[in-house]
Structures are given as C-alpha cells and as structure tokens.
Amino acid sequence: MPSTTTALDLTTDVTSLTAAVCDIESVSLDERTLADAVEAAVRDLPHLEVTRVGNTVVARTDLGRDERVVLAGHIDTVPLTADPVNLPTRRVDSAGGEVLWGRGTVDMKGGVAVMLRIAHQVAEPSRDITFVFYEAEEIDSQYNGLLHVEQQRPDLIADADFAVLLEPTDGRVEGGCKGTLRAEVTTKGIASHSARPWKGHNAIHDAADVLARLVAYEPVTRVVDGLEFREALNAVLIDGGVATNVIPDRCVVTVNYRYAPSLSESEAEAHVRQVFSGLDVDVIDNAGGARPGLHLPAAQAFVEALGLPVEAKQGWTDVARFSAMGVPAVNFGPGDPNLAHMDDEQCPVEQYVACEAALLRWLA
Amino acid sequence: MPSTTTALDLTTDVTSLTAAVCDIESVSLDERTLADAVEAAVRDLPHLEVTRVGNTVVARTDLGRDERVVLAGHIDTVPLTADPVNLPTRRVDSAGGEVLWGRGTVDMKGGVAVMLRIAHQVAEPSRDITFVFYEAEEIDSQYNGLLHVEQQRPDLIADADFAVLLEPTDGRVEGGCKGTLRAEVTTKGIASHSARPWKGHNAIHDAADVLARLVAYEPVTRVVDGLEFREALNAVLIDGGVATNVIPDRCVVTVNYRYAPSLSESEAEAHVRQVFSGLDVDVIDNAGGARPGLHLPAAQAFVEALGLPVEAKQGWTDVARFSAMGVPAVNFGPGDPNLAHMDDEQCPVEQYVACEAALLRWLA
Numbered sequence: 001m002p003s004t005t006t007a008l009d010l011t012t013d014v015t016s017l018t019a020a021v022c023d024i025e026s027v028s029l030d031e032r033t034l035a036d037a038v039e040a041a042v043r044d045l046p047h048l049e050v051t052r053v054g055n056t057v058v059a060r061t062d063l064g065r066d067e068r069v070v071l072a073g074h075i076d077t078v079p080l081t082a083d084p085v086n087l088p089t090r091r092v093d094s095a096g097g098e099v100l101w102g103r104g105t106v107d108m109k110g111g112v113a114v115m116l117r118i119a120h121q122v123a124e125p126s127r128d129i130t131f132v133f134y135e136a137e138e139i140d141s142q143y144n145g146l147l148h149v150e151q152q153r154p155d156l157i158a159d160a161d162f163a164v165l166l167e168p169t170d171g172r173v174e175g176g177c178k179g180t181l182r183a184e185v186t187t188k189g190i191a192s193h194s195a196r197p198w199k200g201h202n203a204i205h206d207a208a209d210v211l212a213r214l215v216a217y218e219p220v221t222r223v224v225d226g227l228e229f230r231e232a233l234n235a236v237l238i239d240g241g242v243a244t245n246v247i248p249d250r251c252v253v254t255v256n257y258r259y260a261p262s263l264s265e266s267e268a269e270a271h272v273r274q275v276f277s278g279l280d281v282d283v284i285d286n287a288g289g290a291r292p293g294l295h296l297p298a299a300q301a302f303v304e305a306l307g308l309p310v311e312a313k314q315g316w317t318d319v320a321r322f323s324a325m326g327v328p329a330v331n332f333g334p335g336d337p338n339l340a341h342m343d344d345e346q347c348p349v350e351q352y353v354a355c356e357a358a359l360l361r362w363l364a
Numbered sequence: 365m366p367s368t369t370t371a372l373d374l375t376t377d378v379t380s381l382t383a384a385v386c387d388i389e390s391v392s393l394d395e396r397t398l399a400d401a402v403e404a405a406v407r408d409l410p411h412l413e414v415t416r417v418g419n420t421v422v423a424r425t426d427l428g429r430d431e432r433v434v435l436a437g438h439i440d441t442v443p444l445t446a447d448p449v450n451l452p453t454r455r456v457d458s459a460g461g462e463v464l465w466g467r468g469t470v471d472m473k474g475g476v477a478v479m480l481r482i483a484h485q486v487a488e489p490s491r492d493i494t495f496v497f498y499e500a501e502e503i504d505s506q507y508n509g510l511l512h513v514e515q516q517r518p519d520l521i522a523d524a525d526f527a528v529l530l531e532p533t534d535g536r537v538e539g540g541c542k543g544t545l546r547a548e549v550t551t552k553g554i555a556s557h558s559a560r561p562w563k564g565h566n567a568i569h570d571a572a573d574v575l576a577r578l579v580a581y582e583p584v585t586r587v588v589d590g591l592e593f594r595e596a597l598n599a600v601l602i603d604g605g606v607a608t609n610v611i612p613d614r615c616v617v618t619v620n621y622r623y624a625p626s627l628s629e630s631e632a633e634a635h636v637r638q639v640f641s642g643l644d645v646d647v648i649d650n651a652g653g654a655r656p657g658l659h660l661p662a663a664q665a666f667v668e669a670l671g672l673p674v675e676a677k678q679g680w681t682d683v684a685r686f687s688a689m690g691v692p693a694v695n696f697g698p699g700d701p702n703l704a705h706m707d708d709e710q711c712p713v714e715q716y717v718a719c720e721a722a723l724l725r726w727l728a
Binding site for chain 1: 542544546557558559560561562566568569571572575576578579594596598599600601602603604605606607608609610611612615617618620622678679680
C-alpha cells in the first residue's frame with residue numbers, strides 16, 4: 001500500500017498543499033486514496049499517535065497538557081462537474097488577488113491543508129491536539145466518519161475540552177450551531193366532488209389555521225455562551241389535494257424549527273407541539289444544536305489568540321456531533337461558504353495563509 | 365360495412381336492449397362498432413333523417429311540430445376492468461330487485477337504449493325529436509362528439525327548444541348545471557436557507573392569506589329558473605416548497621369556483637379576481653353552466669308529463685354545451701351516478717323501464 005500512496009509534502013506552503021490535497025479526488029465514498037496519503041503523512045510525524053477508522057484518520061499528540069483541543073475536517077467533496085472541469089485546481093489572478101480555483105478549494109480541503117501544516121510545524125503545541133480527518137460528510141449521515149469514530153472509538157475525541165471544525169466561514173469564527181427539527185402538521189378532511197363540497201370537508205382550508213399560527217409566530221433570539229442564536233419556525237413544504245374536481249381530504253405542512261443550542265431536542269419538540277397544539281404533529285427528524293462554550297478557558301484562549309470577530313453559526317454543522325460528546329465547538333476555516341458545492345468553487349489564497357497563521361498563534 | 369355490423373333489435377324490452385348495447389364494447393375512441401350498430405338501427409326507421417359525424421349519429425324527425433326537443437346520450441364508456449370482468453353484462457337478483465350488472469349499465473347505455481326504444485316506438489311524436497348518440501364524452505373535451513357536432517353541424521342541434529341528456533340521475537330530473545372555473549393563486553417569496561429565513565421571504569406563509577379568504581368566504585345559493593344552485597369556492601390543490609432546508613419562494617393554491625348558471629363566464633372570473641384581489645390569480649379553465657329553462661313551455665310539459673321531482677344539477681355536464689347553443693337542458697336518466705365508473709357498475713332494471721315510460725308519456 002505505501003508504495004502506491006501519493007505523497008503529500010507538508011513542508012510546502014499552505015496554498016500549494018491545499019492544491020495537492022484537492023488534486024487527489026475524493027468524492028464521498030471514494031476517499032481511500034486521500035485517506036492513505038493523509039495517514040502516510042501524519043505517520044511520518046513522530047509526535048503523533050495515529051489511528052485509522054475506515055477512511056478516517058485520527059492523529060493525537062500526547063504531551064500531558066492541561067487542555068486538549070480537536071482540529072477536525074472532512075476529506076470528501078461533492079461530485080466533480082464535467083463543464084466546467086473543476087480539477088485539477090489552478091491558481092488564477094483575480095481583481096481581489098490570487099485565488100485557488102477548483103473542487104474542494106472551499107469545502108474544505110483548505111482546512112485539511114491547514115490541519116496538516118499545523119501537524120507538521122507544531123511538535124510541541126501549547127495544548128494537546130487531536131487531528132480528525134474524516135470521511136463522508138457530504139452525504140447521508142450513516143456514512144459520516146465523525147459519527148463512526150463517535151460510535152466505535154469515542155475515547156479518541158471525548159477527552160477534548162474544545163473543538164475547531166475547519167469548515168469554510170470566510171475566515172470568521174462561528175460558534176456552536178442551532179438545532180434543527182422537522183415536523184409534518186397534517187389536516188384531514190373528507191373527499192367529495194368539488195361541485196358538492198358540503199358532502200365533504202376541505203383539509204386544505206383547515207391548513208389555514210396551521211399557516212396562521214406560523215405567520216403569528218414570533219421567534220426568539222437566545223444568547224448562549226455570549227452568542228446570539230436567532231430562532232426560526234417556517235413552513236418549508238406544503239402539499240394537499242388529489243385532483244381539481246375533488247375536495248381534498250389531506251394537507252401536509254412540513255415545518256422546520258431552527259432552535260438555539262440551549263434547548264434540548266425534547267424541549268424543541270415540546271415547543272413545536274405547543275405551537276401546533278390540537279393539531280396532528282409528526283416529528284420526522286430532530287438534531288440538537290451545539291453550544292459554542294466560549295466561556296471555557298480553551299475557547300477564550302482561542303478567541304484571544306485569533307483576534308477575530310465571533311458570531312453564532314446559524315446552520316447545523318458537525319460541531320453538533322462534538323457537542324453531543326460534551327465537547328464545545330466552533331467553525332473556523334478558509335473559504336466563502338456561499339461558494340461551497342458551486343461549479344466555480346474558489347478561494348483567495350490569502351485566506352489559507354491567514355487561517356494557518358491564526359491557528360499557529362493559538363497553538364504554537 | 366353493413367354486413368359486419370352487429371344488429372340491435374329495437375323491438376326487444378329496454379333492459380335486454382341495454383344489455384345488448386353494453387355488450388358491444390365502446391371504450392372512448394373505440395366507438396366505431398357501436399356507432400355502426402346504432403346508425404344501422406335508426407336508418408331502418410323511415411321517420412328519421414340520419415346524419416353521421418365521426419362516430420356520432422344524429423337522427424331527426426321532421427314533422428313540422430311547433431316544438432323540437434333533443435334526446436342525447438354518449439355511447440362511450442370508461443375502460444373495462446380485468447378483475448372483476450365487467451362485460452358481458454349479467455342480470456342478477458339482489459335484495460332490492462333485479463339489477464343489470466356491468467360496464468355501461470349506469471353510465472350511460474341505459475339512456476342510449478331508452479333513446480333507441482323511443483325512436484322505434486314513436487313515429488309521430490308530440491314534438492319533433494332530435495336524437496344525438498355521441499362519442500367520446502369520458503375523455504378530454506377535444507374528442508367530444510357533441511362538441512364536434514356543435515362545431516361542424518350546429519344546424520342539427522341549435523333549432524331545438526329543449527334538451528334532455530340521459531346521463532344517470534337515479535331517475536330524478538336534474539335541471540341545468542353549475543359552471544366551473546379553476547384558477548391558480550400564486551404567492552412568491554425569496555428562497556434562502558431555512559436556518560437564515562430572514563435572508564428570504566416565505567411564500568407558503570403568504571398563502572395563509574389565500575386560505576384565510578377561502579375560510580371566510582360565504583358562498584351564495586342562487587335560484588335560476590326556479591331551481592336552487594348552491595355555489596362553492598374551494599381550494600382543491602396546494603403545492604409549495606422545494607426542500608426541507610429551503611425557505612419556499614413559491615406556493616400555488618388551485619381553487620375551484622362552482623357557480624350558478626345565471627353568471628356568465630366573465631362574471632365568474634371577475635368574482636374570483638375580486639375575492640383574491642391584490643393576489644396573483646391565473647384562470648386556467650372556465651366553463652359556464654347551463655340554465656334549466658324550466659319556465660319554457662317545452663320544459664314545463666316535460667316536467668308535467670314525468671310527474672317527478674326536479675332538482676338543480678350541481679356538477680358540470682354536457683347540458684352546458686346545449687346551453688351554450690341556446691338550448692336549455694336537463695339531465696334525466698336511469699342509474700345511480702355514484703356507481704358511474706365503478707368496477708361494480710350496476711342498475712336496477714326497473715329504472716330503465718321507468719325512464720322509458722316517462723319519456724313515452726311526454727313524447728308519444
């Protein structure tokens with residue numbers, strides 16, 4: 001195996017290393033080649049203890065420091081496109097400066113390269129570090145490498161005090177994440193011919209009550225560990241009726257509740273059931289958020305070392321998996337998240353450099 | 365052609381003739397064999413002048429009477445089913461008396477058989493009669509034989525004073541029909557991630573206004589030519605949203621307005637636009653109703669001769685096509701309309717006999 005592994009040169013600059021990591025294709029479920037390369041690179045570093053779980057590579061220092069922090073990033077990407085051809089990467093001069101262009105340059109092989117550069121440069125970090133290079137973040141969560149480590153080797157992660165997930169945040173620090181709950185609110189009627197509606201009962205008309213409650217709903221903003229999480233409750237889908245001459249006997253409103261990480265999953269469910277009390281509510285999925293934990297010493301040192309503004313992460317990310325293991329977590333990485341998954345994915349090279357420098361300030 | 369035509373024996377009793385008509389399969393667009401048989405049968409009657417338009421047969425007396433009436437029925441059926449096998453017909457004893465069982469026994473070959481029996485028995489009717497045996501009522505209206513006659517030979521129909529459509533009414537007289545208008549009421553928003561709804565605008569929430577207006581709507585009942593037409597405005601379909609993590613940018617509520625025949629199509633459209641004023645309304649189809657015309661001498665004679673209760677027809681039927689040609693029309697025929705199109709379509713034989721007797725009282 002080692003003889004066929006593409007070598008990653010960790011001594012090169014972070015932008016070149018990002019390009020090298022991108023140029024090893026690793027669409028979800030096809031991460032073996034890149035996982036092999038990452039594993040080989042970190043096994044070359046004597047200060048790291050390396051464990052492999054599937055195509056996920058965990059590398060840990062073991063210096064007996066008072067604190068342990070996680071740096072984590074997924075190594076898979078969404079599929080390539082044929083037009084434009086988005087690999088191999090290329091460096092392009094743009095009006096705003098030089099950019100690296102191609103699949104993974106934003107989501108999130110820049111973060112992976114930064115992690116590898118830190119692993120290479122910081123043999124004696126200020127706090128113990130657990131590097132997690134994990135597979136299959138972009139697809140159904142059953143394949144998620146972080147979930148597999150959580151299930152099979154929780155000891156590799158759960159002893160950390162704080163985690164940084166290097167997903168793209170445009171160079172800002174985004175703390176924690178909101179939880180997300182989806183529920184179907186269903187109204188039921190009685191079908192009849194639409195020329196004789198008095199023989200039936202219109203389920204779509206009954207959904208007026210569901211929508212009226214959503215319109216009247218006033219979401220709160222909760223401050224959690226110093227960050228503002230703005231909640232939201234929205235209809236995301238509505239579907240009712242079977243034909244244009246039939247009084248509909250069923251209407252389903254799918255609602256999405258995004259809630260602050262100070263609420264538990266069961267508290268979130270109770271809230272949604274209260275909003276729609278008296279109606280038929282079926283919770284179809286529910287994933288709690290993540291507290292940013294910015295009051296903790298490890299997090300405060302991180303924020304101070306970076307000297308960057310800190311905001312709440314509004315969307316759900318894998319930081320919630322750390323939170324579920326009792327590890328507060330933030331998102332911090334190079335790249336504009338709005339360009340993630342886009343055909344023209346690209347990142348200013350200065351963001352890779354700035355991210356590496358920020359983490360070095362914190363950990364060296 | 366004549367040598368291969370299945371002969372229909374008009375001298376037999378109406379139930380046997382109904383069975384014979386049913387047993388000549390004539391699913392929509394496959395009516396040629398039955399049209400040939402009907403044409404041959406009426407051409408044998410010297411008091412009738414016969415015209416064929418496609419697979420539609422029109423047969424007229426020409427006695428110079430003061431009044432002319434139409435008896436009309438479609439000769440096609442919905443498709444057969446394999447389980448149960450619904451042809452050939454069979455006579456079955458049931459708790460309520462003998463029934464004829466099979467495809468077409470309700471919708472509407474009993475009516476066709478009654479028309480053939482009247483044609484055979486009444487060579488010198490009290491008013492001139494136009495018999496219309498037409499194709500393709502059960503499918504898209506572009507194929508409708510009555511529409512084709514209206515377009516190609518309006519002279520065959522438009523000189524009538526009154527029309528009876530022998531669709532199943534369970535032996536009652538149902539006068540005229542309501543019009544039907546369908547419109548799409550669309551709300552438009554701005555898509556965004558559902559974790560950050562404040563960056564978008566929720567089109568499903570805006571549909572709350574549409575549904576609230578429907579719930580608040582108070583339909584009127586209008587008396588037209590002595591019959592009560594109960595109007596209705598209902599949502600029949602609703603569809604909005606694209607994914608469970610996206611704020612929906614579009615929601616479409618399809619509404620169906622069933623309106624009294626005293627309203628024109630344009631009045632109906634204006635009413636719907638007024639109900640949803642300020643919203644995006646797209647009328648997708650609109651077919652006016654039919655006045656029963658029960659104040660007219662021909663209609664009054666019909667009602668008096670039958671001695672049966674008269675109600676308003678709530679659903680839209682082909683009587684509206686007569687109305688559009690200036691011919692008031694009623695529905696009157698054997699069979700329970702709730703059994704039309706059902707796998708176990710069946711009709712008490714006494715209804716065929718009663719319908720034939722009623723029309724003989726009026727026309728003989």
